Amino acid sequence: MSRMQQSPVRGPHVDDSVSAYYAALTKPLLKYMGGTLAAHGGLWGPDTTSHRQAYTRANCTLVQGCDLDPGKWVLDAGCGVGGTAIWLAQTYGVHVTGLTNCEPHVSVARDLAEERGVGHLVEFRHGDFMDLPFPDACFDAVFNQESFCYAPDKLAYLQGVYRVLKPGGRWQGLDIMRSGAPLSESQEAIHASLQYSCRTPSLVSWRDVLAVLDEAGFEEIRERDLDSEVAPSLENVRKLCFLSMFLIPSPSEENRVYHEFMQAALDFDQGLREGVFTYRFVAGAKPAS
Numbered sequence: 001m002s003r004m005q006q007s008p009v010r011g012p013h014v015d016d017s018v019s020a021y022y023a024a025l026t027k028p029l030l031k032y033m034g035g036t037l038a039a040h041g042g043l044w045g046p047d048t049t050s051h052r053q054a055y056t057r058a059n060c061t062l063v064q065g066c067d068l069d070p071g072k073w074v075l076d077a078g079c080g081v082g083g084t085a086i087w088l089a090q091t092y093g094v095h096v097t098g099l100t101n102c103e104p105h106v107s108v109a110r111d112l113a114e115e116r117g118v119g120h121l122v123e124f125r126h127g128d129f130m131d132l133p134f135p136d137a138c139f140d141a142v143f144n145q146e147s148f149c150y151a152p153d154k155l156a157y158l159q160g161v162y163r164v165l166k167p168g169g170r171w172q173g174l175d176i177m178r179s180g181a182p183l184s185e186s187q188e189a190i191h192a193s194l195q196y197s198c199r200t201p202s203l204v205s206w207r208d209v210l211a212v213l214d215e216a217g218f219e220e221i222r223e224r225d226l227d228s229e230v231a232p233s234l235e236n237v238r239k240l241c242f243l244s245m246f247l248i249p250s251p252s253e254e255n256r257v258y259h260e261f262m263q264a265a266l267d268f269d270q271g272l273r274e275g276v277f278t279y280r281f282v283a284g285a286k287p288a289s
């Protein structure tokens, strides 16, 4: 029996190239992200003075408007090595399920949750968020931090989220989207490079995301432009990229993929400055009745 057939929660949609990419990024994420465990951009406000604060600000922005108390159950869909899930449990005392299609991240994230004192509140599972392995109406909130961009079919994904949310539950995401502006040939190339460098399907525009939320049945649909808040993070990444591309040698697989991860950040930075991409908070609520 193949590995794919053996897995209990692994559906037919799992994209092995995405999971292999993130598996190869495990060590760099643990080593270079300053203990934040983040595989996403930080957000800088007027009082932000450090990367750590920028990542905390991003987490706070992700959950804005959600009523998170001990006893609530939330899903972190596309949870990476567990940074956001662990932060949610530590900050709000909520129960968190982290779902990832990158199998090696499950045990890494579990160990980190134990180490950080929230192993009793957080569980990590291997699975495909296109085929959510959960019963109907079991979560108070579902979060996607820079992982919604990986959903190959946004409507199908949000319909799945709608199913697992309790009435009145919320879906909230932070992500890179297309601005919707027509692209020149060179800007199409930036988009193609970003897609290749972080293995995403073609990005959709933020207006299309709002339309799809509506089509999936969500209400209280909201969005917030975070371009100016993510820009300082990208400026820092730009400086770090040039340094690390020299300092971190090829050709090991791990280093090659880390270089690609850095390239994706550079593409995002250039595309943001040229108006190709935007960084948005998007959210909607399942009707309460």
Ligand SMILES: C[S@@+](CC[C@H](N)C(=O)[O-])C[C@H]1O[C@@H](n2cnc3c(N)ncnc32)[C@H](O)[C@@H]1O
Residues within 6 Å of the ligand: 014, 015, 018, 019, 022, 037, 038, 039, 040, 077, 078, 079, 080, 081, 083, 084, 099, 100, 101, 102, 127, 128, 129, 130, 144, 145, 146, 147, 150, 151
């Ligand atoms: C940019 S990383 C963000 C990780 C984490 N949310 C964070 O902010 O640190 C994208 C994550 O989405 C996960 N992912 C992508 N497609 C997925 C899918 N179909 N099902 C579950 N997880 C997925 C990847 O494994 C990766 O961990």
